Amino acid sequence: MRRAAPVEWDSVVATLRVELSRMQLPSVSQIARFARDPFLILISTMISLRTKDDVTLAASERLFAIARTPATMRSLGDEQIADLIYPAGFYHTKSRHIVEVCTILCERYNGTVPEDVDALVDLPGVGRKTANLVLGLGFGVPAICVDTHVHRIANRQGWVATRTPEQTELALQRLLPRAYWIEINELLVGFGQTTCTPTSPFCSRCPLQSTCRRIGVPRSR
């Protein structure tokens, strides 16, 4: 099998930054620009799961207008939180998880968010993807948030050959310079929504086309 050429990460990131400058930032990145608060980033990431960006942003703004700390958010109760974050996907389950998370943060962490991936993934409704986004955007700790877009694009490009997002995270940790760990998620999310889409990606107008191995891409536009 042909050996893959080393990835020119500076060039890839520069290209993706130009792409990103033409589109809206992902909702959680917008919230992080506005307030680098690990708690707000945690809650908005929980709201964002299986939810469109504009819905996440509006839902987060409605909730944060009323409560911005674990204690005040917990006191709202899950029914009011559900009303505020509707129509985010699974809003009933998410509102329950938000109250549970706020209770744990108040009782175990003195109302703060732990800066630790194991403690974060222990929280209800929080997986590695959310935990890494909180570490990166909330605390500035190098962490790679691998969502469906990062996983798909990294495999199509041939940067990694993995079956799960968890494997992709580990593989990228070995390949990607640490300086890009936090940024790679927001660079690939919009790119994955507009160009390297899940089915039939737009390879003909893709700025990464010349280096892409297009692994597992049977059809493109």
Ligand code: SF4
């Ligand atoms: S060339 Fe096609 S498969 Fe490769 S990154 Fe671009 S859009 Fe995705």
